[in-house]
Amino acid sequence: MGKKEAKQSFVLKTPKGTKDWEGLDMVIRDKIFSTITQVFKRHGAVTIDTPVFELKDILAGKYGEDSKLIYDLADQGGEICSLRYDLTVPFARWLAQNSSVQSIKRYHIAKVYRRDQPAMSKGRMREFYQCDFDIAGVYDPMIPDAEILRITSEIFEALGWGGNYTIKINHRKILDGIFQVCGVPQDKIRMISSAVDKLDKSPWDVVRKEMTEEKGLDGEIADKIGEYVKLKGTRDVLDKLNSIEALQANESAKQGLADMTLLFSYLETFGVLDNISLDMSLARGLDYYTGVIYEVVTEGSAPPAASNVEGQKVQETGRKEKKEKKPAEDDDDRSNDPTIGVGSVAAGGRYDELVGMFSGKGQIPCVGISFGVDRIFSITKARMESEKAQQLRRTEVDAYVMAFGGKGFTGLLPERMEVAKSLWDADIKAEFLWKVKPKLPAQFKAAEQSGIPYGIILGEDELKAGKVSIKEMGLPEGHPEKNGVLVDKANLIPEMKQRLKQYEEKLASQLSGVSI
Amino acid sequence: MGKKEAKQSFVLKTPKGTKDWEGLDMVIRDKIFSTITQVFKRHGAVTIDTPVFELKDILAGKYGEDSKLIYDLADQGGEICSLRYDLTVPFARWLAQNSSVQSIKRYHIAKVYRRDQPAMSKGRMREFYQCDFDIAGVYDPMIPDAEILRITSEIFEALGWGGNYTIKINHRKILDGIFQVCGVPQDKIRMISSAVDKLDKSPWDVVRKEMTEEKGLDGEIADKIGEYVKLKGTRDVLDKLNSIEALQANESAKQGLADMTLLFSYLETFGVLDNISLDMSLARGLDYYTGVIYEVVTEGSAPPAASNVEGQKVQETGRKEKKEKKPAEDDDDRSNDPTIGVGSVAAGGRYDELVGMFSGKGQIPCVGISFGVDRIFSITKARMESEKAQQLRRTEVDAYVMAFGGKGFTGLLPERMEVAKSLWDADIKAEFLWKVKPKLPAQFKAAEQSGIPYGIILGEDELKAGKVSIKEMGLPEGHPEKNGVLVDKANLIPEMKQRLKQYEEKLASQLSGVSI
Known part of the structure; x- marks a missing residue:
């Protein structure tokens, strides 16, 4: 190391959108990671550590227009690589590459990278953590799905959030059935689904307007949808849906409701029904979900102004929000309160056809969840401060x-x-x-x-x-x-x-x- | 995610020089990391997690001609960044940036990146782990240095290597004093020191030839050096050196010997003298060491054919070996045995002037060690296989x-x-x-x-x-x-x-x- 060179002046900072984790933050974060990991291991999960960068071709065509947010490595000769954008695509690549693996429960807690406009106050970073848990393999219906929700519940209980979180669930097939029964043209189903997904942050009349004015849906059809998406509850909602003849006559809805009925019985056995809300307004934007979908919200959750700390969520709504931001939502920007602007703290669902995109051969059905550990961190830290809880120690020295x-x-x-x-x-x-x-x-x-x-x-x-x-x-x-x-x-x-x-x-x- | 795009074919692999960690390897690696971390925490250490990339300027001028091995991120607008090359420079950057921190014990286990020619069979990767522990701060002489060696000993005991490792130590000031006393011209001292550093893999006559023929040292001076660098032992060597009047008359040697005598008394109190070898042939190549230097070798260690899995070591010898490789050393390349070609498993020393290079202001004296966790992993895995030890389980399920x-x-x-x-x-x-x-x-x-x-x-x-x-x-x-x-x-x-x-x-x- 040449002393002369090193003495040149330079800006002492981390790159834009990145930070050093240190001190008490590091202690709290480590405790969250170890709490979550302990639950994963209790259910027999293993972890796989993939490289921080992948061949650019692996990531190409996976994130639609968000591909522009991918960090590329410089072309210094040899392969062209990019930093990973999420943990899902590397996992799917690994599954496709290791064709002898027909089933696995894997978790992965690691940093991912997005060349987004950072907003540190809202926790939107360019380097941030994701925490994914996925089950791949052919099993009988809804059993792994139920275990994922059990794991989710165990994690929030272990974090001390008991009584303070709700797992919203829905099923793509029920939702698609509802749209069909209401009369949504087949080619508008995804588009309308993505409008419904905004109900967690916009009132119905705004969403209805988007459906009718922007997306050209007939007003009467929109109103029928409006009746369905109001439904929110537990067994009462399931019973109601099961009693609607039009849904039972629809193949997609019928399958989805049968799945959901089975899932409910499993969730009851697993003792997690108390925290479940069957919510017809939950749509999740990602195209690749094929079955049950879910999202965990906690008290103090507010409409997310930006979603990139929440794992997969960004792929669905993060960018859209940036482009379509309404003045009302901009209010969030004024706050530094980490619990403001924080929406869901975990989200996921079943995606049975994603791995096939990589392998080009057989499908491996998958169901998974992504925990928004940065959000969980912010909420935990804020609660600790407000509850004046026992001071966490910086070191563990006795x-x-x-x-x-x-x-x-x-x-x-x-x-x-x-x-x-x-x-x-x-x-x-x-x-x-x-x-x-x-x-x-x-x-x-x-x-x-x-x-x-x-x-x-x-x-x-x-x-x-x-x-x-x-x-x-x-x-x-x-x-x-x-x-x-x-x-x-x-x-x-x-x-x-x-x-x-x-x-x-x-x-x-x-x-x-x-x-x- | 557009299905059409995704169905294009691509090579299913990780980038060159990187790998997925999975299965039993992952379990073994995690056990090594948690064993090491437990010891660090026993001594009150905290960890700091820095971003995987730094501003390019921070890394510039730190690695001499090895700078060409730095991975750059593509220029996609905004700051120019590079993947970290080691964990030392980010730590020094953090210390300089957080000027309120005047002392810290920090550990960091994380991946670093080098655009080197990978040699998977020898464990030389482009993405690999480093595990660094450093103590920064002004303390009384040799106390933190002794604690670092105690920590090192605790780690190898905890790994089950008891009786199977040696901590070679030396002191830059003793070595410089010896060179001065032997008559090495001041401007040749670093050059001769770096020749001595090769004694762990080359016999004396080869090193002597390098000193005299390549570096123009007088043969008589070389022979005097040859007498000193043979010295290897514990208190006997220390006593011998202390009894040499010429060394006591040399300011540098005198200071170094006083340090070493103090260190020995502390090491005895700490109960780690048994594993120490005071070795006058240990020189360590890095320019920035200013005091005690050390290197841990284990049974089955052989001359390293390539050193980049060993943390800081690469900075001193990795590249040189590549350029100056002798035919005899090439033999190592034929073996896939992970214990062949593996030299030291940990190395470090005192560097009191490095942080000042970044801060441009006050110095923060530092002493640290880097554990070659990839090497430790290879040796552990090979031993487990050869000892037919109790099979490690892939999961922890009861x-x-x-x-x-x-x-x-x-x-x-x-x-x-x-x-x-x-x-x-x-x-x-x-x-x-x-x-x-x-x-x-x-x-x-x-x-x-x-x-x-x-x-x-x-x-x-x-x-x-x-x-x-x-x-x-x-x-x-x-x-x-x-x-x-x-x-x-x-x-x-x-x-x-x-x-x-x-x-x-x-x-x-x-x-x-x-x-x-």
Whole structure:
């Protein structure tokens, strides 16, 4: 490295739309990732790590006009590559490439890249995380679909969102059947479906206007649709739909309703019906869904001003919103509140024909979900701040080894090192101040800044008597153990293990019911 | 996504020099990462996640002629960016950018990118992992340096390599002092140092020839150097060096020896001296080291044919080897054995002046180490195969819920679902076959293929009596529990928890002493 070159000045920043993750944000994010991963593994999922860039041809023709948002690598000779745009296409490429794999449950939490106009305040980044879970393989109807929804429910329960989220579900075949029964011409079905999809952020009259004025649908047909898409509930809605003869007479609706009835019975067995809302206004824009579709919303969710932190969602609505943004929606831009402008926190569905596009051979039916981890992060962080929950610690250190002494104090460095070593040997996380003669306030400050729960304090006299002091940090004035408890040095490890166990239990009980 | 476009044919592969991580490799790799991370956290380290690409200017002028290996993003308007080449420069950028941070222990395990000629058989990839740990901040001499070596030792012990690795250490100031004392002209010191660095793969007479014939060093001076660089040992070597008056009279050597003497006392306290080899032939090529340098080698290590899986190492020797490759070294190319051609598995040192290059302001002294996780992976995998160690499981699933029955068998799907739900609720990892009427052999096969330790078997008669069967998979013929143990369905969870606890303990005792 030439020092001369390096001394040139340059702008010290990360590229536009990217950020460094650090400090408490990193701790919260890691906890979210590990919570989600634990649930995936509970259901036997494995992970596959694909390269951050793919051959450009693999991505080409997969994202319609959003292809312009793909980051290309420079042509430096050799293959032409692009950064991955999502995790779905690399997974489909992998499945097509590994034709011996006929079934898999895979999860993948990784960064994806979009050359979009970033809006940091709304969480729209150029580099952001996706978290996908997909089941590929031929199984009996609705069983994997039900397990995906069970997994979804387990994840939001594990995140501490119990009672505070709704899984909206619908079925493409029911929806298509409804459109057919209402009289939508076949060639307008996708177009009308995508108009319905906007009902989560626009009132019916706006959507109706789009159907009739922009898309030339007959007003009476639109009104019939309007009656259906109002339907929202659980078994009551399913029973109502099942009782409509016109739907039963429609092949698509009939199949979809049979699927949904089966799914409901499975969801009941899995104990997740309480959080389900069968919602006829849920349409999801992506063309490739072929069966059940779903989207998770949480309290405080608002119309998304931009959707790219929500995984697959961007492919359907993200760009459209940019082009068709209404003045009312621009209001979101004024807010830095991370929970504003955040719509769904997870979304997905069944896509039985996507892998065939890659392999050109047999289809592998798939059903999956994408968790909007950046949104989940923002909401979690905001809730933690508002609930003044137990402060998350920046590090996981259990003990800070300190020393003090009067005149002629040597610093007790070898003794502090030896105690730290014995703690590390026992897998207790420990630090000490890397100074030969540290001052006591500096040691306390270091322990407090990292939120370390225990100080282990060495004094020359105490050491001579074979004792050390364990001090729980942050005890109130007047607490009998405020100045620490003297223990035999030979018993330090069991003494610490016992305290740490109690501390973990206390922490766990404090945190139960609190997000993360 | 337009189906027409997508049906075009394309090559189904990952880009050159990249790979998908999947299956057992992924499981092994994750275990290595979590083992290493656990040690980092034990010492209070935090992680920082920087973007995968940086502004091109940040990387410019950092890698000398290896800059041609940097991957650039295409110029699609806006900032010009490049994929990160290592994790050190982004860390230095972050430190310089966050000037309020005066000290940090940070680790970072992430992919880096080099447009090199890939050699998959030797593990030289264009996308590969680095694992860096660095301590930045002003502390008393050698204390953080000692802790880095303690961490290094803990990691290789945790990986099960105990007794099977050596940490070679040296000090730039000792080495520079030796060169001065031997009479090397000041302007030839770095050049001669880089010749010495080749002693791990070339015999002395080859290195001597390079010094004298290529680099014009006086033969007598070379011979004096030859005496020093033979020195290799522990306290004996340190004592010998300390007793040489010429070195004590040299300012650089004197400082270096004082550091090393202090370091040895700290390493002894930390209990890691056993694995240390003070090695005067260790020089490390990177210009930016200013103090202690180290490199970890393991049994079966051989001269590296290519070094880019080893983190920072590539910056010093990777390219040079390519250009200066001797016929003898080419022999390595014939082998696909991942342990052949693998040199050091970790390397690092103190670099007190690097951050100043970025900030242009104050220096932040740093000491760090980079673990060659791809090499560690290859060696671990090869050892596991050769030791026929307990097979690592592809998934972590604890139980496979099955059903069987005679004529009129319904498949017991709701019952299997309900049992699976109760297992998930108790955080027991469980799967069942997503078929309405599964065949028993298919269920057994699924459980066996994933190495799942327990089957939970439902039969109609047993269920009526409130019983289910727990079957430990893979028991030998004739074992009393070969056909499973009938337990009360109401007691399934505690019964399983108890068995899983025993299973974990058995696994832990089998694995102790085995790599990973």
